[in-house]
Amino acid sequence: MSLLTVGTVAFDAIETPFGKTDKIIGGAATYIALAASYFNKPINMVSVVGDDFPEEGLQNLRNHGANTDGIQIKKGEKTFFWAGKYHNDMNTRDTLVTELNVLADFEPVVLDEYQGCEFLMLGNLTPAVQMSVINQLKSRPRLVVLDTMNFWMDIMMDELKSVLKKVDVLTINDAEARQLSGEYSLVKAAQIILEMGPTFLVIKKGEHGALLFNKDSVFFAPALPLEEVFDPTGAGDSFAGGFIGYLASTRDISFDNMKRAIIFGSAMASFCVEKFGTERLINLTQNEIDDRVQDFIDLVQFDISLVND
Amino acid sequence: MSLLTVGTVAFDAIETPFGKTDKIIGGAATYIALAASYFNKPINMVSVVGDDFPEEGLQNLRNHGANTDGIQIKKGEKTFFWAGKYHNDMNTRDTLVTELNVLADFEPVVLDEYQGCEFLMLGNLTPAVQMSVINQLKSRPRLVVLDTMNFWMDIMMDELKSVLKKVDVLTINDAEARQLSGEYSLVKAAQIILEMGPTFLVIKKGEHGALLFNKDSVFFAPALPLEEVFDPTGAGDSFAGGFIGYLASTRDISFDNMKRAIIFGSAMASFCVEKFGTERLINLTQNEIDDRVQDFIDLVQFDISLVND
Numbered sequence: 001m002s003l004l005t006v007g008t009v010a011f012d013a014i015e016t017p018f019g020k021t022d023k024i025i026g027g028a029a030t031y032i033a034l035a036a037s038y039f040n041k042p043i044n045m046v047s048v049v050g051d052d053f054p055e056e057g058l059q060n061l062r063n064h065g066a067n068t069d070g071i072q073i074k075k076g077e078k079t080f081f082w083a084g085k086y087h088n089d090m091n092t093r094d095t096l097v098t099e100l101n102v103l104a105d106f107e108p109v110v111l112d113e114y115q116g117c118e119f120l121m122l123g124n125l126t127p128a129v130q131m132s133v134i135n136q137l138k139s140r141p142r143l144v145v146l147d148t149m150n151f152w153m154d155i156m157m158d159e160l161k162s163v164l165k166k167v168d169v170l171t172i173n174d175a176e177a178r179q180l181s182g183e184y185s186l187v188k189a190a191q192i193i194l195e196m197g198p199t200f201l202v203i204k205k206g207e208h209g210a211l212l213f214n215k216d217s218v219f220f221a222p223a224l225p226l227e228e229v230f231d232p233t234g235a236g237d238s239f240a241g242g243f244i245g246y247l248a249s250t251r252d253i254s255f256d257n258m259k260r261a262i263i264f265g266s267a268m269a270s271f272c273v274e275k276f277g278t279e280r281l282i283n284l285t286q287n288e289i290d291d292r293v294q295d296f297i298d299l300v301q302f303d304i305s306l307v308n309d
Numbered sequence: 310m311s312l313l314t315v316g317t318v319a320f321d322a323i324e325t326p327f328g329k330t331d332k333i334i335g336g337a338a339t340y341i342a343l344a345a346s347y348f349n350k351p352i353n354m355v356s357v358v359g360d361d362f363p364e365e366g367l368q369n370l371r372n373h374g375a376n377t378d379g380i381q382i383k384k385g386e387k388t389f390f391w392a393g394k395y396h397n398d399m400n401t402r403d404t405l406v407t408e409l410n411v412l413a414d415f416e417p418v419v420l421d422e423y424q425g426c427e428f429l430m431l432g433n434l435t436p437a438v439q440m441s442v443i444n445q446l447k448s449r450p451r452l453v454v455l456d457t458m459n460f461w462m463d464i465m466m467d468e469l470k471s472v473l474k475k476v477d478v479l480t481i482n483d484a485e486a487r488q489l490s491g492e493y494s495l496v497k498a499a500q501i502i503l504e505m506g507p508t509f510l511v512i513k514k515g516e517h518g519a520l521l522f523n524k525d526s527v528f529f530a531p532a533l534p535l536e537e538v539f540d541p542t543g544a545g546d547s548f549a550g551g552f553i554g555y556l557a558s559t560r561d562i563s564f565d566n567m568k569r570a571i572i573f574g575s576a577m578a579s580f581c582v583e584k585f586g587t588e589r590l591i592n593l594t595q596n597e598i599d600d601r602v603q604d605f606i607d608l609v610q611f612d613i614s615l616v617n618d
Contacts, residue, residue: 088493184397187536208517211534220531220608225520227496259611290615299529300609302568306599 003248004114004141005032006046006133007123007237008103009053009061009071013083014276016090016231024277025057027080028123028147031234033066034281035241035268036121038289040248041065044114046133048102050078060282070111074102090229091206110136119248121240122146122167127159134166143253145169145244146198147236150176165197168253171240173204186211187218200258202243204236212262217255221262224270224295231276235269238281242268267292312557313423313450314341315355315442316432316546317412318362318370318380322392323585325399325540333586334366336389337432337456340543342375343590344550344577345430347598349557350374353423355442357411359387369591379420383411399538400515419445428557430549431455431476436468443475452562454478454553455507456545459485474506477562480549482513495520496527509567511552513545521571526564530571533579533604540585544578547590551577576601 007029014021033043044067049058051073058068083097108129120141122130130146146167152160153176164170170193174186180196181189190201190213203211207229209222243265250257267289274280316338323330342352353376358367360382367377392406417438429450431439439455455476461469462485473479479502483495489505490498499510499522512520516538518531552574559566576598583589 185536185538187534205517208514209531218534218608219611220534221611222518222529222531222609225496225527225529227494229494256612260613263611263613293613293615297613299527302528302530302572303565304569304572304602304606306602 002044002117003036003040003042003119003121003244004044004046004110004117004133005029005036005121005123005241005244006108006129007032007121007125008080009045009047009049009057010080010082012233012277013081013097014231014233015085015096017086017088018228018230019276021276023081025054025060026082026234026277028125028237030061030278031237031272031281032121032123032241032244033061034064034278035238035265035272036245036248037064037066038268038284038286039242039245039264042067043245044070044111044117046070046108046110046114048072048074048106048108049080050102051075053079067113070109070114072109077102084233086232090232093232108133108136115139118142118251119244120144121244122163123237123240124149127152127156127163131159131163131166134163143168143244143247145171145240147171147240148176150179153179161196167198169200169202170198171202171204171236171243173206173236177201177203190218191215200255202262204239206232206235210239210262210266212255212258214255219255219259219262221259221266221296222299223266224292224299226270226273229273232273233277235272238272239265239269241265263293263296264289267296311353311426312345312349312351312428312430312553313353313355313419313426313442314338314345314430314432314550314553315417315438316341316430316434317389318354318356318358318366319389319391321542321586322390322406323540323542324394324405326395326397327537327539328585330585332390334363334369335391335543335586337434337546339370339587340546340581340590341430341432341550341553342370343373343587344547344574344581345554345557346373346375347577347593347595348551348554348573351376352554353379353420353426355379355417355419355423357381357383357415357417358389359411360384362388376422379418379423381418386411393542395541399541402541417442417445424448427451427560428553429453430553431472432546432549433458436461436465436472440468440472440475443472452477452553452556454480454549456480456549457485459488462488470505476507478509478511479507480511480513480545480552482515482545486510486512499527500524509564511571513548515541515544519548519571519575521564521567523564528564528568528571530568530575530605531608532575533601533608535579535582538582541582542586544581547581548574548578550574572602572605573598576605
């Protein structure tokens with residue numbers, strides 16, 4: 001079904017204990033679109049790049065079923081660039097360079113052909129850009145998912161809270177859930193955050209898996225124990241892409257189906273970290289995805305018959 | 310079935326963000342016996358206390374089906390005492406006091422009536438004491454489970470590795486698995502540790518759950534997301550007690566049954582942390598345990614039908 005995503009399309013330079021890259025194509029919307037493309041097409045994209053962005057980068061997205069008409073190309077300007085270095089534990093990283101470039105004055109435009117979208121994925125960007133996309137839609141999507149980060153909580157908490165009132169699902173990590181709620185206990189944090197607007201909250205815990213909350217229920221999905229995490233860049237966005245792509249393909253936004261979406265999202269994240277950048281997400285097969293989901297089933301499945309059942 | 314455990318019976322003084330206790334009864338063998346008692350009786354105990362240890366403490370263990378004949382009472386000596394303070398995150402703690410007292414020259418004695426035990430739980434103690442218990446048994450138990458900690462890896466790694474050759478299941482936390490193996494990846498760490506002797510490895514990750522490995526398979530059990538962790542003391546031992554208690558009661562040491570044992574162990578740990586010390590483990594009902602296990606089932610259960618199944 002119709003799926004719209006807004007987010008960055010960017011250049012990344014990544015250094016991990018396993019090696020480093022030159023500028024490669026990244027950005028939240030790139031990972032979201034690639035991951036979602038295995039479940040649902042088209043993915044209508046809203047983003048911005050400079051004229052230094054290679055046409056083959058956009059073509060690659062189109063090859064995966066993305067509609068790139070909504071990616072503005074700013075003449076004489078440069079694409080957003082991020083460089084970072086991961087520490088040995090792969091859970092912490094230093095940002096080495098952040099050049100906003102075209103992002104500095106990004107005004108997202110929702111094309112007419114994008115109207116009527118049923119599923120909206122707001123990738124991590126300023127709350128103002130996320131709000132602008134919501135406001136440009138003439139009819140409210142069935143499901144609005146928002147990803148954000150601690151940076152916006154640090155400097156634009158009020159704007160972020162305004163957008164939260166408009167979304168159905170929020171995806172953040174455990175530290176961000178604690179920051180947003182002021183509560184250390186994730187169970188308490190979830191209940192506070194669910195009062196802020198979202199009906200569902202996904203708390204991503206990296207190598208420790210993900211939690212899905214609504215007011216009454218909680219679901220936990222592990223991360224797959226991997227021999228190596230090669231490059232964590234884009235894992236959260238791949239998760240989001242798999243999550244909303246699966247939901248859009250099934251058009252079922254029940255809690256039970258969100259559980260499945262979390263597993264498919266986790267599977268996409270587990271592929272993402274196996275190679276640098278988007279490399280692993282480019283050429284997946286349906287069999288590989290099914291096998292990976294089966295790994296998740298095998299990992300957590302157990303069979304207990306309680307006496308009093 | 311016949312279950313033998315060796316470990317400390319001790320006094321603890323605990324400080325958490327929620328309050329503090331005077332000297333209360335604790336110790337690995339205490340938690341193991343209490344948790345195991347909900348699954349299997351008797352629990353034959355090997356330990357040592359001073360004559361300052363209250364008779365009602367031993368009586369309480371007996372009321373839960375423990376055989377305390379093997380707990381030596383040293384006249385004129387004092388019981389092992391540990392005092393610790395947990396930080397706000399409840400995952401880290403400072404040891405304030407460690408008085409070895411009777412533990413300093415503890416020589417465990419396996420009573421004749423304890424011979425022929427089928428399930429042996431070696432609680433965290435010096436590797437030499439753990440080895441002594443193994444060597445005193447005239448017939449090898451069907452299953453030997455060993456718990457240990459980083460302290461013994463720091464100062465007695467060779468002795469620890471000698472004991473590891475004699476055990477079937479090792480339970481340690483994630484940092485200890487990394488220390489023991491020299492590998493950061495837990496998947497790689499597990500394969501290295503399984504070469505050291507154990508057929509099964511349980512890696513406890515506290516609030517992030519637990520992993521069970523054998524050479525070919527991996528199983529993950531989450532920790533239950535709790536509103537508050539009141540006092541983590543004894544959680545790992547309660548896990549171990551529930552784990553081996555369940556295995557002893559079912560006499561099934563297959564990987565599939567170990568998965569169930571991990572869930573029951575996790576349930577006992579989740580009770581343990583709800584109150585100070587052993588308070589919550591003293592008066593559990595079968596219904597409470599069943600309800601808690603159902604919470605674990607609900608937490609991780611999902612239903613995905615893969616197209617290619």
